[in-house]
Amino acid sequence: MNAPRRPPGSTASGLVLIDKPQGWTSHDAVARTRRLANTRKVGHAGTLDPMATGLLILGINSSTRLLTYVVGLDKEYLATIRLGAATTTDDAEGEELTRAPADVVLALTGALVSAGIEALTGDISQRPSAVSAIKVDGKRAYARVRAGEDVELPARPVTVSEFELVSSTPVDGFLDLEVRVVCSSGTYIRALARDLGAGLGVGGHLTSLRRTRIGPFGIDAADPLDQLDVSRALIGPADAASRLFDRLDLTAQQAIDLSQGKRIPAPEGAEDGGPVAAVAPDGRLVGLADYRAGQAKSIVNFPPDQPPAPVTDRPADPEDAS
Structure with a gap:
């Protein structure tokens, strides 16, 4: 059959x-x-x-x-930070480690919270959560934690360019902060929640997180x-690349030359650097290029989309099953 x-x-x-x-x-x-x-x-x-x-x-x-x-x-997030308790995962899915008395939590003033947020804004050193996907000796940190290991990752520099308090609401002896964060890649919002709570002396963890922007x-x-x-x-390759980088519109011959690895003249006044999105007259993304010494050279080529391959009789890949 x-x-x-x-x-x-x-x-x-x-x-x-x-x-x-x-x-x-x-x-x-x-x-x-x-x-x-x-x-x-x-x-x-x-x-x-x-x-x-x-x-x-x-x-x-x-x-x-x-x-x-x-x-x-850079990335933007909307998040809810709950002050008053620390957890094993720095979010609501972990087990509670410590809980502060409700009267201490609810006594936190807006000025104190704002000062705590200010201390975590800018160029900071952040220790990622132990249950992150960072690899330790080839194994994900969260996998080591689940296996019962004690994992403490080293701190690393990150940038929190905006850390805005949108609202604060007392909830069952906790203080829930709705915040907006704009940060560099590699920043952990869970760690911000943990460190804000620790800095205020009451503990903290993340209860909700929504990413709203990437670049x-x-x-x-x-x-x-x-x-x-x-x-x-689908956002086509030329459209996507043109949102990410400056755009270099090519002539038909330049598109051929660049795709074949040849250098072409850079636009007049172009400074060394890149990448730029090199786009053919028909709107196709030829590749990403950079400028050096008055010339443009491809650093990543993009092949044109091809029509689907014909159907052949061969076993179905079990991973394709729904």
């Missing part, structure tokens, strides 16, 4: 903005998008914890090459995962 036929794979490329629901891992979102996009080549630009919601940027096919440049962009991409343009139509949501 013939094995079932696999549908032809799609090679359409671009970025997709997802509004990840609570309870889903970033891996879950990638797996679902692979099925919807009919391709195995899907990656993401930075994970979100299962408890978090909000913006997840996925790269499809050749546009996964852009994800390297998306990962390091130039905002949550208002994202699709809920259960409503995703990849073909409609």
Whole structure:
């Protein structure tokens, strides 16, 4: 009996903005998008914890090459920090470690809270949460914690460019702070909650987190995962790259030369550096280039999308099953 036929794979490329629901891992979102996009080549630009919601940027096919440049962009979050208790995971999913008396928590003044937030704003040294995805000797820190190991990660520099208190509400002996944070890549909002509570002497942890922006991409343009139509949501490579970088419009011959690894003249007055998005006259992203000594050279090439391959009789990949 013939094995079932696999549908032809799609090679359409671009970025997709997802509004990840609570309870889903970033891996879950990638797996679902692979099925919807009919391709195995899907990656993401930075994970979100299962408890978090909000913006997840996925790269499809050749546009996964852009994800390297998306990962390091600044990010914006809306979060709820609960003052009055510390947990093992620095968020609501962990076990409670300490709890401060309600009268001490509710006696915190706005000035004290603002001073605590100010101390965690700017260029700071932050110790990531032990249950983070950072690798320790090749193994994720959270996996070591779940295996019963004591893990304390070294502090590292991060930048919290904005840490804004939106509102504060007393709740059952705790103080819930609604905050907005703009920060560099690698900043842990859970760690900010932990350190704010520790600095105020009452403990703190994160109870909700929503990512609302990564670089130039905002949550208002994202699709809920259960409503995703990849073909409609796809941001083409040239459009995506032009949002990330300055744009270099090429002539037809320059597009050919650059794609073949040749150098072309840089625009007059262009300063050394890059990348820039090099775009052909037909709107196709030829690649990313940089400027050196009055010339432009490709640093990443982008192949044109090809039509789907014909269906062949071959065994279906079990990982393609829904």
